[in-house]
Amino acid sequence: MIRFEHVTITYPDATAPTLVDVSFEVPEGELCLVVGVTGSGKSTLLRAVNGLVPRFSGGVLAGSVVINGKSTADLPPRDLADVVGVVGQDPAAGFVTDYVEDELAYAMENLGVAPEVMRRRVEDILDLLGLHEIRHRPLASLSGGQQQRVAIGSVLTAGPRVLVLDEPTSALDPAAAEEVLAALTRLVHDLGITVLIAEHRLERVVQYADRIVMVPGDGRPVVVGTPAEVFGQSSVAPPVVELGRLAGWSPLPLSVRDARRLAGPLRERLAEVELSAFRRTSRVVGDVVAITDGLQASYGPITALRGIELQFRAGEVVALMGRNGAGKSTLLNHLVGLREPASGTVRVMGAEPHRLSAHDVVRVAGLVPQDSGVLLYHDTVAAECSASDRDAGLDSGTTRSVLDQIVPDVNPTAHPRDLSEGQRLGLALSIVLASEPPLLLLDEPTRGLDYGAKQRLVELLSRLADEGHAVVIATHDVEVVAAVADRCVVLAEGEVVSDGPARDVVIHSPVFAPQVAKVLAPLPLLTVHEVELALAAVGDLPFS
């Protein structure tokens, strides 16, 4: 169905090709997962499937890409619309109309489909994706998961046999992500559509995948095979796979269910060990850095936060979790003084942040927003670093050295918008850290980061907490929470639902528990690292 033959893609103004001699084939009716580190060329591969690369982005494509017998060299993307459907990372940016039904019908209008056929297909897609209840709604009022499903539906109505999605669940909370993935698996199994997905958060998707295409980046050859084959050797793997590798399970489990079936002996062995010694030790927490008292926030008639009472102490990493729209971003905005509370108080280091001038507030609290690109407005990385040094009154080169610690090897003449997600996040983080605020806030920093980058972020945040900063991180990523958070606050509809040590909050929750905890339940272990430590302590590595 999809055939890449010796494809080499070089972007204009690039020194080296992004993809070198990629050849693989995806048969019909398979769900194929494309994995790789950030900036390795996954998006390039996906956009080459329908010809957006090189026709839209510029560059040179050597080799051939053939979809269902049609080559992208002969046909532009619009003539392949009834063969391949492509959904980008941000579905809202691709919406052309105002209402759900009109958006679904848009592709068919372009193709000149007869009106009766259009009506029938729209009704079918509404049922298939579970959108019939929102069919009359304006697109701007939909939640992230609903928008993603409408975007999928809008390319499906043209009747393609191949569906390509670029990180469909990165912006969604776990429940919405499950809806989208369920819809995709239904398409694969009920309709026989070939689906190609790029994802970083493999733990959600890998159990459904029939084939993995691993793009290592740096021009190294692409590895294609079944999940068991590929993850046997690769460094990029979900926690379940890592646990399987550690415990020597064969075949490597891909889902929690498969792992539990194999985990019996490991569980018995670990039950005998005194596990409290191998948990990540809680840090010594210092004084209160920030405190909210009866905080109430509203956007017009909508109340975003109700009566929030929280404290944040130095040396503590607090994870803020909850559904999209629960108020996490609003709380962070109030802590850094971007918004004024409707009632109640927010105090950071004794001062109210919204009353401080911009110059003073960055020395007290720093926020890395969801879209880290809005912080960057110079032409080159070097200009950003020197501007940051100037603003914070530091010696020149300070920001640059912080950046090198977080993300090594960033080209100083690169334009910030051309950096990969991980590099951009690193740059934004180094700018915020330059003035060393006692309270550090991060809003969804893990979006777009691969496992390696997430590991580096976790180490960095641990180090910052050890140095005495108070770190608050709003995230959906339960693995990161398990790895770094001391305390976990769960928000729902603007209220605090639970606030306690991360381990207690996370371990028994069906939604927020990491994979290791689910596999080894009822043992209170959160990460593969902890399991490794426990086994090593009793001398049982390698486990068999």
Next chain:
Amino acid sequence: MTAPRMLHPGAWWLWAVALAACALRTTNPVLLSLIIAVAGWVVVSRRTDVPWSRSFASFLRLGLIVVVFRVVFQILFGVRVPGTTLFSIPEVTLPSWAAGVSLGGPVTLESLMAALYQGLRLATVLACFGAATSLCSPYRMLRALPTVLYEAGVAVTVAFTFAPQAIVASRQVREARRLRGRSDRGLRAWSASALPVLEGALDRAVALAASMDSRGYGRRGGASVSQRRRSVGLVLLGLVALTIGSYGLLDPAAPAAFRLPALAVGVIALVGSLVAGGRSAERTRYRPDPWVKPEWIVSVAGIVAFASFVFADRMGDALNPSTNPLEVPAVPVVAVLGLLIATLPAWFAPPPPTLAAVSTSMAVAA
């Protein structure tokens, strides 16, 4: 009251253009205020729930800025017609080559009132335009365009969405400045936010274009290259001829060939392009809006208001009250009645399908 549905966008635009044409015919501030009130009333009664429906307030604010600018210009540069002086600003004598312009001098009540009337007229036209975009968003208008004009319409619509998105993006970027320790107020903040906003707009436009292209936008369908060239050529010829013809109508010194003959050529060319383009049928329409009684009522209401203004113009001078000497503006009853008829769409157009209407109808059906 009819069942909730969306009105054909052409009906709303016809009504709004008729109101704007009324506004262009008069400088009577009473009538202009009434036109704005009529537009606002219909907008609030019949607007939809998409983000574009809130644009009427922005257009009103823009109109206010226009009025202020016009008055300030009059104070600084306006022609110094003698009248009742209110105050004086220092006068600057300009060299002889700039003799036509006066800078400073006494500011008279009559000239201020004249500037106010003219600014108000512009603000009213803006309000009519804002009413049209509030009542049916540009995307709906796009769907009703004939096939040949579709691609030009898409460019216009995407350009349309630039302004509201740029406003939102610039607010985000200015907030981000605060996160970096720089003030988010003042001229420096605004000018520094321009480049990131433009870059963001470019990124968004490229993403939108990729999404549309992937869904088949711009497909040639069954038409051959020469057919497409022919229809595009006819459209261009028609538009150029129409432009020449309207210029000819406005300028009395133009030769006679540039007036009605040019207009006729333009209209024939455009109709020909629509016919030729329509035959290849490249795009279909999903659930096209019907043109039935409510559409007729809305369009005719606008046209009646315009006719009443033409009638009032013939009958006397009240549509253009004199400012030198200053007089109390007269209110022609015919025009007021015409404008009251223009409010009929607030009752006779079908209400748009809102969330409440949909959920109650589903509850009834369940």
Next chain:
Amino acid sequence: MGVIALAGLIVTTSGRAEASSCSGPLSGGEIRVVVVVDSSDLGGGASATCLVVPAGTTGSQLLARRSAELGTGSVRYGSSGLLCAIDGLPAAGCGDHNAGGFDYWGYFIGRSGSWVFGNINPFTRRLSDGDIEGWRYVRGGTGSAQDPAPRIVPSQSLFPSLRPGEPAFVEQPAAASGTVPSLSSSMTIDVSPEQTFDSLDVASIATTTLEPIAVEGVALASSRTSDSNLGRWFAIAAVFVLIAMMTGGAWIQTRRSQ
């Protein structure tokens, strides 16, 4: 509005009462200027009026004073500032198109015996002592120096003599009026439409003297009675009640839908 115009005119007339005569000595800060108005193409005549005005008066203010002194009704301007009518001529229209050109009042400046088409802005041109200004109604003109100039030649002889003891008026034949014109603060010389002159022909000149201007005759700005004004205010109030109702209804609807 009428009250304000009235007040303005009272100021003007009282100013006139204090001005010295065009033929007598000038007080400080005053200048003598002559303004020629040629409305022959409209059926009027060509007239030259000598006025004493404060220094720094603009050309347009001069026209206004002339109308006030002669009692011919205020000058009419269009909304763009274009001069429409002097002395109520033409009765309607302003810069209308006519046979490939325009009908308008052309502005000229007298310089030593000939008229120069005024590319100067009459609203900002400041007059000095001895200036001669001309206005001529042009039919089908192009708005350039080719347009015809006023038919009275600009020369210093239009100013009355200043030597003490001499009669402060131009000599005239005894047959013209039979009475010796008395001193007046301004003088107007009228020329009949059909004749053009290279120099003043004393025999054909008739002089007129001015009556002191009656205040109510000049108050032409408020030609309406106060009754119809009241009617208009009622109509305006009614429309604003309508507007208030619509705005209030819209406000309530917005509140309810939120």
